[in-house]
Amino acid sequence: MKLTTKLLAATALVGASAASATELEVTHWWTSGGEAAAVAKLAEAFNASGDTWIDGAIAGSGGTARPIIISRILGGDPMGATQLNHGRQAEELIEAGLLLDITDVAEAQGWRDIINPISLLDSCTVDGRVYCAPVNIHSWQWIWLSHKAYADAGVAMPTNWDEFVASAPALEAAGKIPLAMGQQPWQSSGAFGVIAVAIAGPDVWKAINIDKNAEVAAGPEMAKVFEAAANARAMAANSNVQDWNQATNLVITGQAGGQIMGDWAQGEFQVAGQVAGVDYECLPGLGVNEIISTGGDAFYFPVQSDPEVEAAQKRLAALLVSPEVQVSFNLAKGSLPIRGDIDMSAANDCMRKGLAILAGGNILPDGNQTLSPDTSGQIEDLMVEFWNDPNMSAADAQAQYAEIIANAD
Amino acid sequence: MTVADTGTASATRVHRRRPRILRNLASKTASIPMVATVLVIFIGCTLWTVIYSFTKSRLLPVPLFETMPLFSIPVPHLLASDGSWDFTLITGLKSSSFVGTDQYDRLWGTRRWIVSIGNLGIYGLCSMTFSLVIGFTLAALLDRKIRFENAFRTIILYPFALSFIVTGLVWQWILNPNFGIQKVVRDLGFENFVFDPLYNDKYVVYGILIAGLWQGTGLVMCLMLAGIRGIDEDIWKASRVEGIPVWKTYVMIVIPMMRPVFVTSVVIIGAGIVKVYDLVVAQTSGGPGISSQMPALYVMDKMFKDQNLAQGFAASTVMLMTVAIILIPWAYFEFGRKKNV
Numbered sequence: 001m002k003l004t005t006k007l008l009a010a011t012a013l014v015g016a017s018a019a020s021a022t023e024l025e026v027t028h029w030w031t032s033g034g035e036a037a038a039v040a041k042l043a044e045a046f047n048a049s050g051d052t053w054i055d056g057a058i059a060g061s062g063g064t065a066r067p068i069i070i071s072r073i074l075g076g077d078p079m080g081a082t083q084l085n086h087g088r089q090a091e092e093l094i095e096a097g098l099l100l101d102i103t104d105v106a107e108a109q110g111w112r113d114i115i116n117p118i119s120l121l122d123s124c125t126v127d128g129r130v131y132c133a134p135v136n137i138h139s140w141q142w143i144w145l146s147h148k149a150y151a152d153a154g155v156a157m158p159t160n161w162d163e164f165v166a167s168a169p170a171l172e173a174a175g176k177i178p179l180a181m182g183q184q185p186w187q188s189s190g191a192f193g194v195i196a197v198a199i200a201g202p203d204v205w206k207a208i209n210i211d212k213n214a215e216v217a218a219g220p221e222m223a224k225v226f227e228a229a230a231n232a233r234a235m236a237a238n239s240n241v242q243d244w245n246q247a248t249n250l251v252i253t254g255q256a257g258g259q260i261m262g263d264w265a266q267g268e269f270q271v272a273g274q275v276a277g278v279d280y281e282c283l284p285g286l287g288v289n290e291i292i293s294t295g296g297d298a299f300y301f302p303v304q305s306d307p308e309v310e311a312a313q314k315r316l317a318a319l320l321v322s323p324e325v326q327v328s329f330n331l332a333k334g335s336l337p338i339r340g341d342i343d344m345s346a347a348n349d350c351m352r353k354g355l356a357i358l359a360g361g362n363i364l365p366d367g368n369q370t371l372s373p374d375t376s377g378q379i380e381d382l383m384v385e386f387w388n389d390p391n392m393s394a395a396d397a398q399a400q401y402a403e404i405i406a407n408a409d
Numbered sequence: 410m411t412v413a414d415t416g417t418a419s420a421t422r423v424h425r426r427r428p429r430i431l432r433n434l435a436s437k438t439a440s441i442p443m444v445a446t447v448l449v450i451f452i453g454c455t456l457w458t459v460i461y462s463f464t465k466s467r468l469l470p471v472p473l474f475e476t477m478p479l480f481s482i483p484v485p486h487l488l489a490s491d492g493s494w495d496f497t498l499i500t501g502l503k504s505s506s507f508v509g510t511d512q513y514d515r516l517w518g519t520r521r522w523i524v525s526i527g528n529l530g531i532y533g534l535c536s537m538t539f540s541l542v543i544g545f546t547l548a549a550l551l552d553r554k555i556r557f558e559n560a561f562r563t564i565i566l567y568p569f570a571l572s573f574i575v576t577g578l579v580w581q582w583i584l585n586p587n588f589g590i591q592k593v594v595r596d597l598g599f600e601n602f603v604f605d606p607l608y609n610d611k612y613v614v615y616g617i618l619i620a621g622l623w624q625g626t627g628l629v630m631c632l633m634l635a636g637i638r639g640i641d642e643d644i645w646k647a648s649r650v651e652g653i654p655v656w657k658t659y660v661m662i663v664i665p666m667m668r669p670v671f672v673t674s675v676v677i678i679g680a681g682i683v684k685v686y687d688l689v690v691a692q693t694s695g696g697p698g699i700s701s702q703m704p705a706l707y708v709m710d711k712m713f714k715d716q717n718l719a720q721g722f723a724a725s726t727v728m729l730m731t732v733a734i735i736l737i738p739w740a741y742f743e744f745g746r747k748k749n750v
Contacts, residue, residue, distance in 0.1 A: 063714050066713075066714065067709075067713030067714055070468070070713070070716075071713065074469075089716070091468075092467060092468035092469050092716070093468070096469060183694075183696045183697060184694070240586070240587075240608055242694070242696075372467075372716070373714070373715050373716040373717075374467065374715045374716060374717040374720070376715070377710065377711070377714060377715030377717070378519075378715075381519075381520075381521045381699060382520075384696070384698055384699060385520065385521070385698040385699045386698075387698070388610065388696065388697040388698030388699075388700070389610060389698045389700075400520075
């Protein structure tokens with residue numbers, strides 16, 4: 001009898017709390033050490049506000065997770081919220097009416113006035129309606145260098161790409177890998193993009209990636225880029241790792257001189273307890289063209305039938321953009337915040353460099369915002385072959401690249 | 410006697426009166442769900458895929474009958490009211506969803522696809538040959554009434570119980586130069602020993618083949634063993650009386666008698682070859698570069714990662730056609746002929 005009453009009371013309690021708090025399953029592909037630490041900040045903040053964050057981490061990179069996420073949305077089993085790179089990946093889902101319109105949240109919070117650069121919000125906007133909440137800015141244009149590797153080899157720390165190339169033989173003589181590279185297609189394609197912006201400059205990059213100008217892609221500036229990439233390929237020949245964070249680990253442990261990788265690599269250095277300027281160095285734009293691309297992550301909210309869930313989705317959207325969450329999340333992840341009006345004084349050297357470039361307006365859109373996933377996929381296929389096959393000449397690769405750009409949409 | 414005879418006769422008469430389609434009505438009704446499944450899922454969905462491979466579908470299939478203007482011609486005519494000239498535009502429409510064979514042109518112009526087809530060819534040929542040879546040899550050895558036959562059979566069949574992902578990961582470690590065979594041999598003192606098939610674009614397909622054989626031959630062996638055990642003991646006695654060597658008995662007498670078992674094995678191995686996907690994902694993800702890509706990976710990537718359904722459909726249609734071209738004539742000769750005899 002007593003037990004029954006207790007059970008009843010417990011059930012009533014659970015029932016009561018369920019009415020005020022809503023569970024939201026959130027899918028994302030943040031699974032490396034630094035990334036997991038950052039996503040925990042989001043979960044803490046959401047739980048503290050009274051709702052419940054059900055973590056739906058999907059292992060593997062975005063290339064693995066995105067198909068799972070999209071097929072769940074298409075298959076009628078939508079999650080509460082999901083990470084995607086904003087840009088063109090969600091275009092057709094929005095057109096099919098599968099994603100929640102959060103324009104009212106954006107207007108109530110004045111997103112148009114606070115989000116900087118505004119291109120992030122524009123990427124979330126289709127026909128004047130807002131469909132996603134941007135959470136951070138990630139830029140690809142960085143090279144991460146190991147103090148230990150250069151000290152062991154007895155050469156000075158490079159300050160730009162040319163010095164880095166010049167120092168490669170000394171590193172090799174000391175038994176180091178000059179350039180750490182993972183083997184996944186998106187890494188090959190990303191590193192190539194960074195070299196292109198650094199060597200050919202932002203105007204050439206824009207002509208190819210925004211205007212889809214195949215003549216520029218086949219032109220002499222890009223020929224230099226392909227030569228430089230072929231050279232980088234030789235420097236990365238002994239790097240036998242798959243995942244990007246394994247490659248970062250080669251830099252952290254001083255087995256490799258450097259890695260071209262986006263600023264998310266910073267989270268790995270942080271988890272390993274390394275300090276910017278002491279243990280590792282970062283050069284935005286490879287130290288040549290100090291410019292960053294402002295791609296990033298955003299959360300989308302698949303349409304649900306339950307109005308309570310919808311209310312919770314909108315609460316989460318507002319929370320993601322709030323100043324406190326922006327500070328704690330971005331400090332953990334090593335990414336830049338999406339608003340300029342918050343106090344980032346706790347940021348380290350590398351993040352400050354990024355913030356300064358952002359404040360100076362030296363920004364490019366991200367490849368995900370300008371090219372369709374289909375075109376990006378074709379470039380990835382080409383690049384992963386080029387980076388791994390020493391017999392593929394720069395001229396060959398450039399010809400194929402120009403053809404992809406000519407047919408790009 | 411007489412009663413029974415009349416019974417049969419009347420039954421035959423009833424049968425004759427009924428149209429053919431109404432005979433055995435109960436069993437025909439019972440098979441309706443199966444027939445419907447075959448029509449909708451196997452034939453219907455396949456046709457759907459083939460049709461949509463001629464469209465421009467991206468993340469979602471496009472509506473098939475959308476149209477767009479192809480041309481418009483002004484046609485002059487006299488106005489009835491005042492007899493002046495006027496023009497009416499006649500607009501021709503064409504489907505805006507269909508793009509003809511564009512997807513196939515692109516497919517055959519893609520290096521990754523060509524490499525995939527080549528890899529599947531090498532993998533398929535080797536996998537088929539070695540599975541049959543090794544499977545039969547192991548079965549023949551087990552058949553020699555050895556001790557612990559059950560134990561050996563279990564050990565050899567065991568890998569088949571693992572998923573391809575597990576097999577792939579295990580072999581990825583074994584073939585990894587820093588942890589696997591190469592490291593062990595180097596630790597034994599052979600400093601220059603090199604064995605890294607998964608990291609060499611020339612041999613990577615064979616690295617995958619090793620894992621595939623390790624997983625698959627056990628099943629082939631069991632099928633073969635069952636076939637060998639089905640051979641009449643008297644055949645063996647006769648061959649012993651004639652003084653024919655054991656190996657010759659196997660090759661000249663047992664193997665020809667085991668034709669049905671070989672047919673079953675070929676079908677099972679063949680299906681495994683065409684759909685090879687998870688093994689590659691677990692071992693190399695198609696790398697280094699694109700040197701271990703397989704058609705199934707291309708289909709998956711195009712359909713889901715790159716959001717280009719139609720391109721994926723075109724690739725899977727080509728896979729289906731290839732299988733059909735090989736299978737239909739073979740099945741016709743293998744199964745069709747017997748029915749006619």
